[in-house]
Amino acid sequence: MNHVPHPPRRSPADLCALLVVSIWGSGFVFQKVALDEFNVWTYVVLRYAGMLALAWAVMLWHHRRTREPLLPPWNDRARFAPSGC
Secondary structure, eight states: OOOOOOOOOOOHHHHHHHHHHHHHHHHHHHHHHHHHHSOHHHHHHHHHHHHHHHHHHHHHHHHHHHOOOSSOOGGGHHHHGGGTO
């Protein structure tokens, strides 16, 4: 009897890796289009502001979901300062 092996199941980690690679790869296209539309400094400011807004949105979403504090305690903030947090 011939046994036909089933293809391996895709795990959530595989799908996340595919998503990350797709976003990373398409970023080059969007960057080229954006640099054709804006000057370099406008692009840098918009990119930085967008990532800052996205980071705060993720932090707020996490805070509402888990009720963990948004920021580290005052006595730990000196350790986070080198990372820019």
